[in-house]
Amino acid sequence: MPVLARQKDVFVLDLGDGENRIDSDWVAAAETALKEMEEAEGPRALVTTGTGKFYSNGLDLDWLSAHDDERHDFTVRVHELFARLLCLPVITVAAVQGHAFGAGAIFSLAHDFRVMRADRGYWCLPEAHMGMPFPRGMAALVQARLTPHIAQEAMLTSRRYGGPEAETAHIVDRAVPEDAVCGTALEIAAAHAAKAGDALGTTKARMVTGVLAALRDIDAPPG
Numbered sequence: 001m002p003v004l005a006r007q008k009d010v011f012v013l014d015l016g017d018g019e020n021r022i023d024s025d026w027v028a029a030a031e032t033a034l035k036e037m038e039e040a041e042g043p044r045a046l047v048t049t050g051t052g053k054f055y056s057n058g059l060d061l062d063w064l065s066a067h068d069d070e071r072h073d074f075t076v077r078v079h080e081l082f083a084r085l086l087c088l089p090v091i092t093v094a095a096v097q098g099h100a101f102g103a104g105a106i107f108s109l110a111h112d113f114r115v116m117r118a119d120r121g122y123w124c125l126p127e128a129h130m131g132m133p134f135p136r137g138m139a140a141l142v143q144a145r146l147t148p149h150i151a152q153e154a155m156l157t158s159r160r161y162g163g164p165e166a167e168t169a170h171i172v173d174r175a176v177p178e179d180a181v182c183g184t185a186l187e188i189a190a191a192h193a194a195k196a197g198d199a200l201g202t203t204k205a206r207m208v209t210g211v212l213a214a215l216r217d218i219d220a221p222p223g
Contacts, residue, residue, distance in 0.1 A: 001026060002048075004033035009043045009193035010186055011036075017051040021060035022103055024070070027077050034084060044196045045189035046088065048111065049095035049182055055121075056104025075218055078103065079137045083215040085110040086141075086208050089201030091192035095185035096172065102126055106138050109145040109171075112204070115185045118163035118175040129158035137215030144211045146171060 094108040163175030
């Protein structure tokens with residue numbers, strides 16, 4: 001489960017030490033952590049990372065299958081979590097130390113910056129390979145963050161990007177050695193901690209108005 005800690009002006013949200021799949025409890029823990037960080041005062045920024053092989057392996061499909069009656073409400077909460085992260089009033093950095101797949105990869109795109117391990121690990125959207133359509137809001141988020149060519153390639157082919165390929169494609173900002181992932185993310189976050197505040201949150205929200213609308217309108221018909 002996600003656990004929040006603080007290193008001077010930077011809050012660090014550790015997503016967990018397993019596959020870090022997103023289920024109801026995971027979302028609840030992340031919501032609580034973001035609320036604590038938002039309510040803090042003074043300079044601050046946010047880094048998210050995992051411990052071990054996975055940053056996040058995406059939605060917990062087994063949990064969803066076992067809780068089909070909760071699917072709609074759960075989807076609303078996941079989309080709102082992504083929307084909240086997009087417009088947090090602080091700079092956010094994803095330290096992708098391991099695999100990021102599906103909704104876990106899209107979660108990384110909701111951050112302002114991304115640092116990825118260069119030697120091992122993949123960033124991938126496997127939905128096409130699995131025969132699953134992208135929810136409207138998640139599709140909008142991917143298309144807003146990536147260039148049209150890379151968004152098309154990632155969404156339609158389920159290509160697995162290693163760190164160097166992800167950097168070249170501008171999916172991540174930097175690909176670095178394993179032992180530098182978290183340190184680099186912390187440096188980026190700390191450098192912008194003084195910018196925290198409502199003005200920053202407003203600016204970030206205005207940069208992605210269409211994405212926020214799509215994330216918050218999951219009942220809209222396909223098209």
